[in-house]
Amino acid sequence: MLCEKCKADVPEEEMFQFGGQKLCEDCYIEIMSRPKPCDPGAVSAAKAARELQGHKGTKGLTPIQKKIYDYLKKKGSVQREELAEYMNMTLDELQGHFAVLRHCELARGFKEDNKYYFTLMDK
Ligand SMILES: [Zn+2]
Known part of the structure; x- marks a missing residue:
């Protein structure tokens, strides 16, 4: 399967769901570690x-x-x-x-x- 962000070809069982997108582990971690605009x-x-x-x-x-x-x-x-x-x-x-x-x-x-x-x- 292709990561919807970086288009890397990754086996489906290694994909992560985020906001309706299927992402590879690298992209998922990058999104999760991004600083949030509003920090509650x-x-x-x-x-x-x-x-x-x-x-x-x-x-x-x-x-x-x-x-x-x-x-x-x-x-x-x-x-x-x-x-x-x-x-x-x-x-x-x-x-x-x-x-x-x-x-x-x-x-x-x-x-x-x-x-x-x-x-x-x-x-
Ligand atoms: Zn990716």
């Missing part, structure tokens, strides 16, 4: 670490992070200052806890009319 390393590392520990969804969050999550769940989207007040912490402290939720793809922040809001990640 931080997110996948956080997710992988949690999954390794058997944590999925909100399990494995600290009580503070869980409280933020529950509040967002109840309120929908919440202005950053309101959430900081509710949590009785500074914006910097809140941002630190929120970063974990964001890394685990549970919540996200957005800006509207020059105000920052937090909300849960759309399912």
Whole structure:
């Protein structure tokens, strides 16, 4: 069989499938090792670490992070200052806890009319 990229003649059992193409081992490795334009390393590392520990969804969050999550769940989207007040912490402290939720793809922040809001990640 011919590799669809470099046209090398390779036995079928040595071909690799990638994105609907049949490739030889060299081309496959080259594609797989290519640097990705967007590196979601931080997110996948956080997710992988949690999954390794058997944590999925909100399990494995600290009580503070869980409280933020529950509040967002109840309120929908919440202005950053309101959430900081509710949590009785500074914006910097809140941002630190929120970063974990964001890394685990549970919540996200957005800006509207020059105000920052937090909300849960759309399912
Ligand atoms: Zn090839």
